[in-house]
Amino acid sequence: MDKILVIDDSPVQGEFLCSILKEDYDVTVCQRAEEGLDAAKDGCFSLILLDVIMPGMDGFMMLKELKETEITKHIPVILLTSLADIQYEERGLLLGAVDYVAKPFSPVIIKARVDTHIQLYHYQMHFQQQAMVDDLTGVGNRRLYEGGSVVRWREAIRFGLPLSVCMFDIDKFKLYNDTFGHPAGDKVIAAVAKKASSYFQRATDLFARYGGEEFVAVFVGNDGHSAFEFLKTVRQAVEDLHIRHNSPVCEWVTISVGGVTLLPKMGDSFDTCLKLADTMLYDAKRLGRNRVVWYSENREQWMEK
Secondary structure, eight states: OOEEEEEOSOHHHHHHHHHHHTTTSEEEEESSHHHHHHHHHHSOOSEEEEESOOSSSOHHHHHHHHHHSTTTTTSOEEEEESOOOHHHHHHHHHTTOSEEEESSOOHHHHHHHHHHHHHHHHHHHHHHHHHTBOTTTSSBOHHHHHHHHHHHHHHHHHHTOOEEEEEEEETTHHHHHHHHOHHHHHHHHHHHHHHHHTTOOSTTOEEEEEETTEEEEEEESOOHHHHHHHHHHHHHHHHTTOOBOOSSSOSBOOEEEEEEEEOOOTTOOHHHHHHHHHHHHHHHHHTTSSSEEEEOTTSOEEEOO
């Protein structure tokens, strides 16, 4: 059931909207803009109904905040107001509202507008998801990673949680391609992606193909030790696929992993974190491949094997 957030300082109006929509939608009602903003950032809403005239932060200010926040900018917003001036309507639409409904409104009109924008939201999400999936592997692509990593970085800062970034690639993949051909190489990339991605299933996990035979993962909440142990498990799972490499340097297809865990703060750079993970990956390959090298939040480097 789709979730709808109603933000209106009038308890009567909020209850009226809830009574209209509750049979078809999961409705949350907030009476203060600040409360509604927190709810929007923490919940998975398909639509927001936002009153314009509220004490303190009004609907226009809140709409601007919603559209400038990465985690909420995609949620469609319908403005509700008794202001009939066309300038107010224009202002709301320019700020990013999808519709503008004047009070008093009929239940039939509100229901019709809500149903329409919920359907449009699903169409939009469907096409966005398609655009963010790697065709070969079915996991996230570079575009998904670039947007998703920003969201997780900001969440980690906001909640004071550790964030881990890891990069890995398939060992001696060019040699495998040269030996067995590109079609076989594509199958290996897909098999490794399927196995590795199966370990990143939490809502806060991000796993994507970075390019070629290289992958990236971003996840929130693990300390350095648990992240290091977790990636050792992922590395071993890929080796246990027992995909023959049959080269002088590799019996099976394996991966090398480099990663970092830190507690990000305002002013820190995600790009610096990514570069550090890439350096750890370089060390894993330099030290013999098929291993995990990790940099902890305590500035310690851990090496598998």
